Amino acid sequence: MNSTESFPLRKSVPWRTLDTEALVVDVKSGLLYPLNSVGARIWDLCDGGRNVDEIVGVIAAEFAAPEPTIRADAVEFIERLADAKLISIERRRKGEGR
Amino acid sequence: MLLHASAVVTARRAWVFSGPSGSGKTTIASLAGARRVLNDETIALRPGIRGWEACATPFYGSGGPAMARVNDRAPIRGLCFLRKAEHFAHRRLSPSEVVARAFPEVMLPKRDRRVTGRLLESLAALAAAVPAWELAFRRDTGPWSYLDELD
Numbered sequence: 001m002n003s004t005e006s007f008p009l010r011k012s013v014p015w016r017t018l019d020t021e022a023l024v025v026d027v028k029s030g031l032l033y034p035l036n037s038v039g040a041r042i043w044d045l046c047d048g049g050r051n052v053d054e055i056v057g058v059i060a061a062e063f064a065a066p067e068p069t070i071r072a073d074a075v076e077f078i079e080r081l082a083d084a085k086l087i088s089i090e091r092r093r094k095g096e097g098r
Numbered sequence: 099m100l101l102h103a104s105a106v107v108t109a110r111r112a113w114v115f116s117g118p119s120g121s122g123k124t125t126i127a128s129l130a131g132a133r134r135v136l137n138d139e140t141i142a143l144r145p146g147i148r149g150w151e152a153c154a155t156p157f158y159g160s161g162g163p164a165m166a167r168v169n170d171r172a173p174i175r176g177l178c179f180l181r182k183a184e185h186f187a188h189r190r191l192s193p194s195e196v197v198a199r200a201f202p203e204v205m206l207p208k209r210d211r212r213v214t215g216r217l218l219e220s221l222a223a224l225a226a227a228v229p230a231w232e233l234a235f236r237r238d239t240g241p242w243s244y245l246d247e248l249d
Contacts (some may be wrong), residue, residue: 004232014215018222021194025201034198 001052001075007090008078009048017044020067025084035087041079042079046087051094052078099220102203105136105152111175112152113245114141114231116203119181123163124236136172138165140205142183143174143189150174150228159212176229176248183234186244191232196225199232218238 015024022040024033035043038059045055056074060067081087103116104123115126127138139159141152151171164170164222179191179199191199200221206213235241 010213012220013209016218016222018194018197018225019192021192023194023197023201023218025218027209027211027214030202030209032201034194075137 001079001089002091003052003071003075005057005091005093006052006078007045007048007050007051007092008081009090010043010046010087010088011085013086015043026084028085033084036074037075039077042074043081046081049091099217100119100155100205101143101156101200102139102205103141103143103166104138105141105154105172107134107136107170107172108175108245110172110173112136113175114143114152114177114201115180116177117180118203122182122235123180124159124165124178125182125237125243127161127165131242133242134168134170135161135165138168140196142180145168145171145223145227146171148173150205150224176231176245177224178231178245180235180240181232181234184236185234186236186239186241187234188244188248190217191230193222193225196228196230197200197221199230200224207248 002040017040020037022035022043056071077094082089101116103114104127105112105114106235115123124138127135136152136162142155144151152174153171154168156166178179219247
């Protein structure tokens with residue numbers, strides 16, 4: 001994944017936050033995905049306006065863990081969300097309109 | 099909403115026991131003794147004037163028609179997600195855990211985006227208002243004195 005040209009965007013699925021966690025539902029499969037606080041924050045940041053680099057930067061600033069660890073975990077998590085078809089990944093260069 | 103659950107009234111309030119098939123819903127209802135069983139398989143949950151209520155339904159489980167003879171309701175004392183075990187044990191569940199546990203146990207005619215979104219909201223309201231636990235229980239002993247200690 002090119003982290004500067006990949007812009008994750010949440011799909012239009014039912015979800016809500018509870019405390020710092022989030023619950024996301026894949027209506028097609030009927031599965032509910034509970035996300036912990038870090039996952040919930042990444043989910044919230046997948047608004048199509050931030051690339052993966054920027055999402056990693058926000059998470060690194062808010063959670064106490066080494067940046068390389070955060071980057072690896074965040075990229076893997078975003079790829080899993082994409083595999084589950086809960087987000088789409090828009091490919092464009094920074095500054096290009098949506 | 100209709101939840102796969104049994105419910106037993108004790109001290110005028112209902113304990114609601116939910117979980118997938120085989121988790122012990124009927125077993126725990128059969129251990130009710132003289133306490134009133136609202137149902138052993140399907141309970142209607144609704145917000146009432148004095149908080150969430152558990153309501154009897156006619157849809158009984160493996161306990162048979164005797165488990166669905168009551169037409170009554172009661173304020174919910176607590177919601178337990180069951181797990182059979184050798185010893186009693188409990189763990190308080192967070193609101194998100196409650197929603198995640200209850201979500202697959204709710205019966206819906208369809209699960210489109212709108213209905214699922216409303217279900218999430220209802221379960222979040224339930225989780226915020228009703229205390230809930232994961233409850234491991236012995237199948238040969240009623241949990242009532244154990245439950246009295248939960249808060």
